[in-house]
Amino acid sequence: MFPGTEEAGNPNSNSFVNPEQAGYVGFANLPNQVHRKSVKKGFEFTLMVVGESGLGKSTLVNSLFLTDLYPERHIPLASEKITQTVKIDASTVEIEERGVKLRLTVVDTPGFGDSLNSTDCFKPVIRYIDEQFERYLQDESGLNRRHIIDNRVHCCFYFINPSGHGLKPLDVAFMKAVHHKVNIVPVLAKADTLTKLEVQNLKRRIMDQIEDYGIKIYPLPDCDSDEDEDYKEQCRQLKNAVPFAVVGANSIIEVKGRKVRGRMYPWGVVEVENPEHCDFIKLRTMLITHMQDLQEVTQETHYENYRAENLANGGSPAGKASRGQSDGLSQRERELLQKEDELRKMQEKLARMQAEMDSKRPEVQPNGNIKTHNV
Numbered sequence: 001m002f003p004g005t006e007e008a009g010n011p012n013s014n015s016f017v018n019p020e021q022a023g024y025v026g027f028a029n030l031p032n033q034v035h036r037k038s039v040k041k042g043f044e045f046t047l048m049v050v051g052e053s054g055l056g057k058s059t060l061v062n063s064l065f066l067t068d069l070y071p072e073r074h075i076p077l078a079s080e081k082i083t084q085t086v087k088i089d090a091s092t093v094e095i096e097e098r099g100v101k102l103r104l105t106v107v108d109t110p111g112f113g114d115s116l117n118s119t120d121c122f123k124p125v126i127r128y129i130d131e132q133f134e135r136y137l138q139d140e141s142g143l144n145r146r147h148i149i150d151n152r153v154h155c156c157f158y159f160i161n162p163s164g165h166g167l168k169p170l171d172v173a174f175m176k177a178v179h180h181k182v183n184i185v186p187v188l189a190k191a192d193t194l195t196k197l198e199v200q201n202l203k204r205r206i207m208d209q210i211e212d213y214g215i216k217i218y219p220l221p222d223c224d225s226d227e228d229e230d231y232k233e234q235c236r237q238l239k240n241a242v243p244f245a246v247v248g249a250n251s252i253i254e255v256k257g258r259k260v261r262g263r264m265y266p267w268g269v270v271e272v273e274n275p276e277h278c279d280f281i282k283l284r285t286m287l288i289t290h291m292q293d294l295q296e297v298t299q300e301t302h303y304e305n306y307r308a309e310n311l312a313n314g315g316s317p318a319g320k321a322s323r324g325q326s327d328g329l330s331q332r333e334r335e336l337l338q339k340e341d342e343l344r345k346m347q348e349k350l351a352r353m354q355a356e357m358d359s360k361r362p363e364v365q366p367n368g369n370i371k372t373h374n375v
Contacts, residue, residue, distance in 0.1 A: 043101065043102050044149070045102060045103070045155075045291055046132075046155075047105070047106050047107070047156075047157065047287075048153045049108055049156075049157045049159065050112055051158060051159025052112065052159070053113075055161060055190060057157075057189075059250060060157075060189075060246055060248035061106050062248070062250050063248045063250060064283075065093075086109055086122070087110050087111055088107060088125070089107070089108040089110060091108070092105045092106075093106075107128070109124075112125070113170055122178070125178065128153075129181050130181070132153060133152060134310075135336075135340075138340055142340070142343060154182075155182070155183045155287070156178065157187050158174070158175060158184055158186050159187050160189060161189065162189060162191065162202065163193070165202075166205045166209055167210070167213075172209070176215055180216070180302070182298070182302060183218035183302075184216075185243075185244070185287075186206065186242065187283065189246065190247065191247055191278050192263065192265075192270045199245045207242070207243070220286070220290065221290070238286050241279045241282045241286075245278055245279045246278050246279055247270055247277065247278040247280060248272065249261055249262050249263045249270075251263070255269050255271070260272075260274075
């Protein structure tokens with residue numbers, strides 16, 4: 001009898017018991033391990049909203065995530081808008097749903113398109129996107145790569161005015177300037193001001209203009225052949241809904257004995273979460289079901305393009321420009337940039353010390369013996 005075989009049939013023995021079946025290796029549980037690790041770590045996502053004032057950007061964001069990101073919002077007067085410049089306001093909130101944590105950062109752009117001269121109003125937006133790419137690149141090249149905070153813009157909701165009969169020159173100029181840096185999702189704002197036929201015609205006109213001007217918006221990925229029919233139908237409806245005609249509301253109204261989120265009008269109620277009234281549900285479904293894909297496209301396409309261009313130029317001119325134009329950064333961001341510079345100087349100092357130590361080491365001959373000098 002081999003050692004230990006006398007305990008093989010004893011259920012109370014301390015020997016390791018394989019919980020799986022015979023002939024089963026167990027690597028099919030790898031997705032479960034990734035799931036547990038991801039849930040424990042949490043998720044990060046950055047959403048940028050761009051558009052003229054008064055199109056319901058803040059209301060829509062609050063409706064999407066059922067939170068209040070703008071408790072102390074200031075609405076400028078008409079006299080203030082004459083010389084108003086575009087600001088970048090980033091708000092971060094921790095959202096938890098059924099044990100899954102999401103660190104959501106919403107980047108707002110108050111003042112976009114409000115000034116008399118809106119020629120360069122999208123340059124601060126482009127500079128902010130490049131700054132996040134540069135910061136991520138510096139963090140990747142630093143010593144502490146384990147806890148990198150990803151503040152890169154993963155998605156940009158661009159709000160289109162419903163009374164503009166299509167895209168305005170500012171809309172075209174902005175989307176063409178950033179479509180190679182961020183995933184653009186066009187949103188037709190305040191769709192409750194249009195009839196169903198007007199919405200369909202305006203959507204068709206906007207998509208024709210996007211194609212004519214060569215603007216690249218976020219392409220919803222195609223479904224795999226092994227996906228179920230319900231998911232394929234959902235993807236087809238989402239693709240046909242672009243640009244998403246949305247209505248935002250944060251108030252709860254009681255309609256026929258049930259409470260809904262919507263807007264009350266003299267002629268009736270517009271239900272935000274009713275697919276027959278607007279595309280709000282479709283927009284939220286697109287954002288949630290394709291959140292991972294939006295992050296992957298940002299990493300594998302937009303960020304890699306920035307990184308390749310950066311390395312091809314032999315440095316980081318965009319990063320130097322962004323650090324030189326840090327007037328619009330907050331105090332915390334200035335402190336982070338200062339710490340990055342100090343860390344970079346420390347690395348250079350360590351490299352010099354290592355070079356000096358290498359130069360002082362005794363010379364070693366090919367046979368492994370140390371070369372000595374007679375005194």
